[in-house]
Amino acid sequence: MKKNDIIEVTINDLEFPCIGIVNFENKIVKVKNTLPGQKIKARVVRSKKDSAEAKLLEVLENAFYEQEPSCKHFNLCGGCTYQTVPYMNQLEIKAKQVKNILDEILTENYEFLPIVPSPKKTGYRNKMEFSFGDEIKEGPLTLGMHRRNSFHSIINTYECRIVDEDFRQILCQIL
Structure with missing residues (x-):
């Protein structure tokens, strides 16, 4: 995973303030303004050895509870x-x-x-x-x-x- 890659993931955890977390390709990826259970499309804006940050492009599927x-x-x-x-x-x-x-x-x-x-x-x-x-x-x-x-x-x-x-x-x- 590198900068500007487009990824599709399902968020599985959350940290303050409203930053969704998912493990993808052996990295912890953080995406602002997402919720656990949402399937999203995001662009990688920063990628390090163990972690990455991505910008939300689209919520593909809402979480079941929304x-x-x-x-x-x-x-x-x-x-x-x-x-x-x-x-x-x-x-x-x-x-x-x-x-x-x-x-x-x-x-x-x-x-x-x-x-x-x-x-x-x-x-x-x-x-x-x-x-x-x-x-x-x-x-x-x-x-x-x-x-x-x-x-x-x-x-x-x-x-x-x-x-x-x-x-x-x-x-x-x-x-």
């Missing part, structure tokens, strides 16, 4: 990564990721408490970091979230499903 995202901005916005995952599965994924991080830095035994589910599945976020920028290069200034996989492009997320309704109203008034 559902439709509740937000119309999901495929473009970089603010959410797990909306296609049922909520209880999201909690399991996030708990595993937090525990893995703690296991790396803590040397003493500790009690890992479960995540307490929110009573709200949407509109729960009380902190957002909106950015000003162009939706398209040289386009008009807008306020919103970074486009998925882009630091420079901003998309207006006036119908964001994770933020409280007050934020959506303020965003619409500003724009």
